[in-house]
Amino acid sequence: MINLKTFPYMPNTFEHLQAAHCENGVTTNLLRNVGVSKMTEPLAFGIGSGLFFIYIPLMKINGGPAIAYRTMPGLIFKRTAQSLGIDVVRKTFRSTIKAQEFLDACIKAGQPVGCQVGVYFLSYFPKEYRFHFNAHNLIVYGKEGDNYLVSDPVMETTNILSTYELERVRFAKGALAPKGQIYFPKPNHEPVSDDKIRKAIVTGVKRNIRDMLHIPGPIAGVSGIKYTGNKIKNWRDKLGIEKAGLYLAQLVRMQEEIGTGGGGFRFIYGAFLQQAHAFHNDDQLLEISKSFTQSGDLWRSAAIQAAGIYKGRITSQADFNVMGDYLLEISELEKKAFKELTKIKWQK
Template structure:
């Protein structure tokens, strides 16, 4: 099997069944939401607006669960919620299907695509042949759009890729039925056809709903492991890893943190930058000048997440290896926790002004 990327040259190959416009985005589900709804008629939506309306910012560490041998840490909501929440907030009907039968899953996808109806799928990353090998690991919550089918090849709009790519039927079926946590089970989803453009009032209400939900998720999750408190919880845990786990395992745990933060979706820093952009764009609909200051706070948090990733990488690679280095790493997350808690508290108080 050819494992090299198969990129469509849009100047040489025109899509046969649709006029879909590929969108490159910072995060797969944001990009799928924005591009798919745009194709069906909702053009005002941007990636930051989709992320904010879908309340995509999140944090949790599950202490009794391991992923790839490391701590189970998530910087995002459950897969599918950004698309679902955005559509629900704008009154857009959604169809989502999972399958036991591989044959039926591929047949129903073919029917839609050959009818000129681009359709989103949740897939596993490990066998995505157009991904560089170093980015292929067992993660089953990636999202892409199947745009067209030409012979045995499917034309794919993957939001993290610069251009359209292709996969064979075998390759697409394999990633649609990847095994493991969050197994996609052939999942495909799509909005209703010929949607009406969202009104400014619809977007205003959707933005308010998204902000309130995100404030709840980051400030009021019970227990110490989720939201802004969860970030500080991880920071305190990191300070114990060297003595508790030993050097090798402690370093692998930090590698897992960085992987979840920087390589799966956009993780810690990137999500904060997107959320900051969301608050800036929300100003057009809410007319609250304080949004700009809170946006800057999230951008600062994003910078600090990126700095923390550099510290963690130094420990993993052995350049830093003392207990003081782990303490420094933990303190960075505790500082981020405080900064994000303050930003969300201010945002919660501000959004009350909207009624």
């Protein structure tokens, strides 16, 4: 059991910062709150080795195959904090009562916390963005009466959730059920120096190289992008136009509506390499960053093509081939970029 009484009391001076993606934003905000002033969203994403791709046809989410453009939920925060030498607290709960008690104790101690939640019942989300997805992240930083003060990084301003509303999203059912998950960095850590950030960047890049180039099998990393591209070319005949369109809609939903998806994550990774240049003075980082920006543009073009098929505007086999070819081109581009990263001579 974690004893919050051993934590130094921190007056609640939490500052809401908007971000492109929820876990990146939560990671950045929580680390800045404990004194890591140089943390940015791109640095959090890159140090946390957030870039990824996986296609799992046997796992279904909202009726379509499971597709992810980033690493598993929770890993960005965990990896970033630990690479900087910061211990983290992470808990899940079976009891909603104990989950609320622990949350209230954190708030009373002045400790903002990250929470994994489902988006379907998030009352401040626009209705068109509410569907059954349980890996969203937000920060709870205070409480007023029966209402919790919420900093959701993808929103422009802070929000409020009642006790009932927060419990409902913290204990959403289904795939990736959050189980009241709560997490935060321990505040009593050594100062994070530029040298620590420099070394953490290297760790993050090398781990991302492994994840994108060297995972065995055809469904993950750059191999997974290529595999999916080839599969898409067969979907029209194998699944029929209607079901194939639904599968492509799933690809777009996971790409463009869940955080920043395929394209946006590539733009963030390009920004990470640009910011890494300030810690590792190798101009190749700036050149490689351009490849990820190009990849992001291609992912966005692929999303437009997929949307056209789903909406029935373009449904020929040639249209499916164009869609598949986008992913084949992306696979080769990202493969080349990560191989170039293996050649970087990192500063000690």
